Amino acid sequence: MLPETTMVELQGVSKRFGEFVAVENVSLKIQEGEFLTLLGPSGCGKTTLLRMISGFDFPTEGRVLLDGVDVTEVPPYRRCVNQVFQSYALFPHLTVAENIAFGLRAKGASREQIARKVGEWIELVALQGKEQHKPSALSGGQRQRVALARAIVCEPKVLLLDEPLSALDAKLRHSMQRELKELQRRLGITFVFVTHDQEEALTMSDRIAIVNKGRIEQLGTADEIYHAPKTRFVAEFVGQVNVMPGEIIGREGGDVLVRVREGVVFRVDGALLVGDCATVQVSFRPEKVHLMRTAVHGENVFAAEVVDEVFRGQTDQLFMRTASGLEFTVVVANESRSQECFHKGERVFCSLHREDVVAVKEW
Numbered sequence: 439m440l441p442e443t444t445m446v447e448l449q450g451v452s453k454r455f456g457e458f459v460a461v462e463n464v465s466l467k468i469q470e471g472e473f474l475t476l477l478g479p480s481g482c483g484k485t486t487l488l489r490m491i492s493g494f495d496f497p498t499e500g501r502v503l504l505d506g507v508d509v510t511e512v513p514p515y516r517r518c519v520n521q522v523f524q525s526y527a528l529f530p531h532l533t534v535a536e537n538i539a540f541g542l543r544a545k546g547a548s549r550e551q552i553a554r555k556v557g558e559w560i561e562l563v564a565l566q567g568k569e570q571h572k573p574s575a576l577s578g579g580q581r582q583r584v585a586l587a588r589a590i591v592c593e594p595k596v597l598l599l600d601e602p603l604s605a606l607d608a609k610l611r612h613s614m615q616r617e618l619k620e621l622q623r624r625l626g627i628t629f630v631f632v633t634h635d636q637e638e639a640l641t642m643s644d645r646i647a648i649v650n651k652g653r654i655e656q657l658g659t660a661d662e663i664y665h666a667p668k669t670r671f672v673a674e675f676v677g678q679v680n681v682m683p684g685e686i687i688g689r690e691g692g693d694v695l696v697r698v699r700e701g702v703v704f705r706v707d708g709a710l711l712v713g714d715c716a717t718v719q720v721s722f723r724p725e726k727v728h729l730m731r732t733a734v735h736g737e738n739v740f741a742a743e744v745v746d747e748v749f750r751g752q753t754d755q756l757f758m759r760t761a762s763g764l765e766f767t768v769v770v771a772n773e774s775r776s777q778e779c780f781h782k783g784e785r786v787f788c789s790l791h792r793e794d795v796v797a798v799k800e801w
């Protein structure tokens with residue numbers, strides 16, 4: 439394996455707009471060829487972070503390094519980055535083909551090179567027949583694809599993408615996700631990708647930075663972020679989660695027994711419970727719960743009633759309640775119509791694997 443090279447580095451970067459802190463003391467290293475996603479709710483500072491990497495905004499504090507060089511004060515056009523803007527920012531007076539060709543022309547590519555590359559990209563983003571159209575004659579999704587092609591065609595070292603797929607319908611979005619990921623791998627370009635779609639982040643990224651109120655709450659692989667969220671915000675932002683307080687009623691080896699309600703006792707790994715504590719927060723993902731009609735005795739098994747059900751296409755969401763009034767949700771796959779289904783009013787048994795239940799002192 440080649441030694442890793444840091445391509446983008448933020449050192450203690452903050453950005454204030456007057457009194458308002460949009461980004462607070464963010465430090466981050468992004469490796470060459472990495473696909474890093476900034477994931478977070480609206481207004482958390484994702485675009486501001488990108489603008490400081492591209493140079494369209496300057497940090498109030500901290501440094502920005504690109505390929506080992508401090509570029510904190512360097513203007514955007516002298517940085518080895520390209521950006522796909524959230525608002526597309528196409529040139530309105532240029533055609534689709536001219537928009538895509540713009541960067542190549544500026545770099546002094548030959549007519550033949552430009553024609554070939556533009557042709558390739560028109561095909562990649564499925565805009566055949568639209569070459570001579572002006573942006574005003576395109577739909578939002580089509581404009582977004584032109585913006586994507588225009589930014590990537592020059593093969594910059596770093597590409598910053600601000601919600602580049604947000605205007606596409608689900609089908610096109612999924613195919614563009616695959617295309618983009620494949621291209622990024624093939625060209626070895628470092629991607630800093632912004633989205634507030636958790637599924638998109640989980641499927642595309644090498645690593646994800648969860649951003650909340652201008653700070654990075656957690657940085658890790660999709661698996662780490664999903665299965666070992668460090669804060670409640672991360673757990674709730676990336677997928678659904680059931681969280682419930684409980685009390686420790688026993689310890690066995692490294693395991694801890696936590697009583698949540700009458701008849702609901704979990705055996706969990708005590709590794710995350712450092713120090714003394716009597717009460718803890720127990721959490722589990724809705725899709726980790728197995729439902730059964732017949733009683734099974736064992737650990738992490740309890741009875742509950744299905745109080746409501748919602749059809750969600752690939753999955754069904756079930757709202758559950760135990761006799762003691764504990765409420766939680768369960769998600770089951772709609773794999774096959776012949777499969778067992780659980781319906782409103784049914785009493786069932788819920789079971790969880792020990793490793794799918796997480797207990798932390800507090801969140």
Ligand SMILES: Nc1ncnc2c1ncn2[C@@H]1O[C@H](COP(=O)(O)OP(=O)(O)OP(=O)(O)O)[C@@H](O)[C@H]1O
Pocket residue numbers: 455458460478479480481482483484485486487524634
């Ligand atoms: N030029 C500015 N002047 C004042 N406040 C600003 C400015 N730019 C951004 N902000 C504020 O900084 C915060 C972060 O904005 P930013 O655009 O980075 O959010 P975001 O995470 O990209 O959100 P979204 O998902 O909605 O695009 C917001 O509260 C925003 O109102």
Ligand SMILES: [Mg+2]
Pocket residue numbers: 484485486524600
């Ligand atoms: Mg934004």
